Amino acid sequence: MKITKDEVSHVAHLARLEFTDAEADIFTSQLNNILLYMEMLNRVDTTGVAPMTHAVAQQNAFRDDIVQPSLSRDDTLANAPDARGDFFRVPKVIE
């Protein structure tokens, strides 16, 4: 086993997901199959190979610090499931 059902539950919490018991069983089995397939990478000698994180070598893209128009507050809040005044509303955070 590459990943246990307990680990699946822990990762689900990290990812802010929750599963039924039956779903967790399916995910555990499927993730195990996929992770076993990935074992093949251990056959590749990568000693001294720098990891590639981007397809095209690009430096940081800077621009001058000039104020430009951006989305209005109304546009920004228009898609909110719940908003009041100038704010997004969320359920209670602190007891």
Add this chain to the structure above:
Amino acid sequence: MELNQLTIHALQEKIRSGKTTAVEIVQSVFQRIDAVEKDVNAYIVLTREAALEEAARADAAIRKGDIRTLTGIPIALKDLLCTRGITTTCASRILHNFVPPYDATVVEKLRDAGAVFTGKTNMDEFAMGSSTETSGFGITRNPWDLKRIPGGSSGGSAAAVAADECIAAIGSDTGGSIRQPAALCGVVGMKPTYGRVSRYGLVAFASSLDQIGPFSKDVEDCAILMNVIAGYDPRESTSVPAEVPDYRQYLARGIDGWTVGIPKEYFIEGIDPEVMTAVRKAIAVIEGLGAKCIEISLPHTAYCLAVYYIVAPAEASSNLARYDGVKYGFRSPDGRDLLDMYKKSRSAGFGAEVKRRIMLGTYVLSSGYYDAYYKKASQVRALIKRDFDEAFKQCNVILTPTTPTPAFRIGEKTDDPLQMYLSDIFTISTNLAGIPGISVPCGFTQGGLPIGVQFLAGHFEEAKLIQIAAAYEINANLEKRRPTL
């Protein structure tokens, strides 16, 4: 021929010579949609009224002599490109009601070029899939055989072009999501170089791999669309300020004297024999045009899929963290507190494949596993890119099958994620290396399913792809067929 069956360049001729109008073209496309969309289901949203208004404005402009590259041409957009005032769902329940307050850069560019938008096309949820079966809004069917999938994730865009439900379409390609459905639906699809087309307004899946590109009925239309959408965008930090050539200039140049690499790792057991035969025939056509085809090796090919299914889910798990029920999209009403609201919104809003990839990505990035998976995959990725760098020292372009099989049956691979992932085996390396690729139709199976051949070139060498694809298309003498719907 109906107007909806024509190419961009044929319609441009008709518009310029006054033989038709933008309104007639748009009406023809919507008549076709009315006739076949119930079978194909290529679209999530149709924007008929807006399209007819835009067409009327286009005709007014034409009368004033203002005829642009795409004036009056009906184009469909994959539903992960932000469109101001029109829902952009990514085929996910979690974004079912999201109305972007701005247009993606490609949408702006197409609009400025005169295009008329027919609607937003179906796709795998958040572009995660190879069959358009993970859509939260129903499956799309392959116009060549309604019992089969159109490919994915841009299956709606490919099917819409193949079924003449638009003249051309835009999609996105993270591991083959333009080229694979293009091959399976018998149309032309190009994934440009990473950085060639601005992704501003493209909903992100895997940011080091995603790229926007066109679907079209022929290679000339692909060149026309690339002329419109390519180029640097100061709003997109990974777009590259490289000069964009006029791709139409490369349509008639031929490939005499070229060397075309045939990677032995792409001609392996397990490929459908009819696909193999069609691609071998394509190689013969290429040789007949004065190019030399040589065997090359891309030694790390076997590792591409494993690398991809670490890198892409890792990036996706990060990108999709933003869907939390606060700023837009679906919020579960059952959350007891903030954390519970996050979990319930995300668990109800995302489908199974998206959750599987978020889980995989979160796991490979989690403490204790990062080096074993993500770092290792990123190192092998560097070797995969190095393979291509070496290969392009020996050849101008590379030729491969686009897919190992023709379109498979609906439901055939939904229970086994790994089998589904394997259908992208020939397209994934392109995204990992960041190079451009194009799929062009190269024949049909006995059962009448389309087959595609793929050409790959070095960074920012899309012009070479247009050049060889156009030369091939003109000389392949493929039977002209249309899906019977």
